[in-house]
Amino acid sequence: KRPSSFLRILPSYSTGPITARDEIEPPRISIDPEYTQTLVVNAGDNFKIDADVHGKPLPSIHWLKGEQELGNTIHREIKNTPTKAYISIKESKLSDGGQYTLLLKNPGGEKATQINVVVLDKPGEPQGPLVVTGIAKDHCSLAWKPPLQDGGSKISHYIVERRETSRLVWTVVDPKVKNICLKVNKLLEGDEYIFRVHAVNQFGVGPPLESAPVLIKDPYVLPGSPKNVEVSNVKKDSMVLSWEAPSEDGGSPITGYIIEKHDKEGVRWTRCNRQTVTDLTFKVTGLLETHIYEFRVAAENAVGVGEPS
Template sequence: MDPIEPPSAPQFPMVTDTTRTSVSLAWSPPEEEGGSVITGYLIEMQKVDQVEWTMCNTTPIKICEYTLTHMPQGAEYKFRVMACNAGGPGEPVEIPGIVKVTEMLDYPDYELDPKYEEGYVVRQGGVIRLSVPIKGKPVPICKWTKEGRDISHRAMIATSDDITELVIKEAHRDDTGTYDLVLENKCGRKAVYINVKVIGRPDAPEGPLEFDDIQARSVRVSWRPPSEDGGSDILGYIVERREVSKVAWYTVDSRVVDTALVVKGLKENVEYHFKITAENKFGVSRSLKSDECVTPKTPLSPPEPPINPPEVMDVTKSTVALSWGRPKDDGGARITGYYVERREVSTENQPGEIDIISVAKDCITIHWLRPECDGGKEILGYWIEFRQAGESAWKKCNKERSKDRQFTMGGLMEATEYEFRILAENETGMSRPRRTAMGIKTKLSLGEAPSLKEDMADVITKLGESGTLTCQIIGRPLPEIRWYRYGKELIQSRKYKMSSDGRNHSLTVATDEQEDEGMYTCRASQ
């Protein structure tokens, strides 16, 4: 019979955790058992200022881990482990380094399942389950939010030492969004974002239903797309009609790709109701029904003008007798009567010459003379129009009739040529326009290099909150503003938000990590 030898030393000894009063150890079984099964393990400890090793357990333990409790806070020790078999204890293996009895600290962190990285998709009515393994010492506090706001009361959240989970049963379309998980302990704070999309049937088309182009046997029906498409493209719309006097609905078209349809084959002077249903690859929506019925009938239109101009039949000091012919087309209904209009024939001259009073970089002031003839009626006022040189269309300067004969047009572009024209108005109507003899060019303002008007102050903020840096820079033309961190240009994003009113420029930083601290620079260029 071969003699039994003690086993070799255990493998891979390590400290798995420490608190203010405990130390947890772990190791792996020895490579050689010595010809007999391992019966257990003995653990010894040595205070750093002593020579002797003290036995931690008198009876060998069966498992490869051990926690020492009631340890003095702040004390420092060395530890070693021996494997035992029928031949006795083997060689000890020492746990590397000196172990201090104190709470172990480690930054919070997480392991995100790859299925969440490209967005998490759930069918409407299904279960949203977001499970995130976590770590950190002490165990981090977990806070779930949705796009910065509290989670729906329908959400169930459970958190243990190594995982946190959010569950929402019977998912709705409005559960779609970005879910934020923030982990926080004494060491710091870390955030993770998971995009969730709930897909399903679309909402009903947007109303109301509108009817136009009503004919004797057809009508055009139109509507708007659903506000929510269910996360999938709308394949088409189902259009149905029903006679008011009947109960059954009749399908006009089951795959209308547009949001309007001309429905033909109707009965003249019969009342109809319509309903529209949207469809995507997950099913059909609720229906949009017409609030009022529609009746196909022959459309009426205004009659054509009389076939010839009015003919003067007789004239007296106070009367004129006229005659005319009937219209060729009465518009689909009997002619009920005629309107006769008259106007006094008069001549009104255009306004007098236009003078230039002043010209600035963005405004022009002009003055003009009265018309030589007012056409026998009092001048009610003037209308001023302008256009940029080279353009054909005239634009109105004044929204209301001007009583004055001087006008200042502001809001013009500098170093640009403009033309003006004036029209006089009396009760009879408008005069012919009077134009400026030549184009009028606004002045050119001098440029100004960018200059700093107010220094940027240091900003101190708490981790997890936003910090805003502000500086004041002016120049002409307006300078281009860029922001840098340690020389690297920043771009607009969820983390960095930039704004400017042309004079005051700001950068807001969302401080998710300690590394967001540093030197930020604002540069202006033209």
């Protein structure tokens, strides 16, 4: 008999799970060198941006403008294929200018490139708000900021207009303002106005920035009445008056006080001080002994004389 054969099985050691994996290549973009320069387009013209796309696996393709991802609209068409990124804009306008970003993503990473587009057009509206200050009875001052979009051409000047809120017609205040501020004169006290400003470049006049309605009135009023008029140091032909300043100066500093007296036997009030009195006290002289007097004090500012005490 032949002896039996024995097969000895030795334990094998596991390598752990092995996954078959395709080679990964991070995204790459091949783009025409013309797009590394600013792309300049006339308003109304069409333009496109395209690029070849590489990577393993083939990356997803995203078009952004600023932070916002773009989609299709009536004027914008995105026609990407697995290996090509493509965006086209029809009848371009000012708002189509700006920085476009082509962004690719795959498991190997991300790749982005920026393309700057300038649309040559009339400028955008000036930046608001249109601030109205220094309001007086016949004038005010306006201030604004340049437009964010100059239309690819330097702003040459601004056109400032006004209209009364009760009317529809706009009137040109100044057709060629070089600065970003203007004093507007010859306004009617008590009327309410709206102002607007257009930016102008070599391609034309842009849309306007409007102000809120503004009432034209003198910001200053007459001062209030002096308070607590008191008499002291009474002599046979004189006495001393003192008082406190009014609590309201009418928005304009008190320039002085007017002191008047009234003899009980007479009818009229007569002024006591020929010179301006700026102190809060005044010695009245030339009084008649045994006569009874009343006194009053009025404050004066740039607007005029207020009500007496």
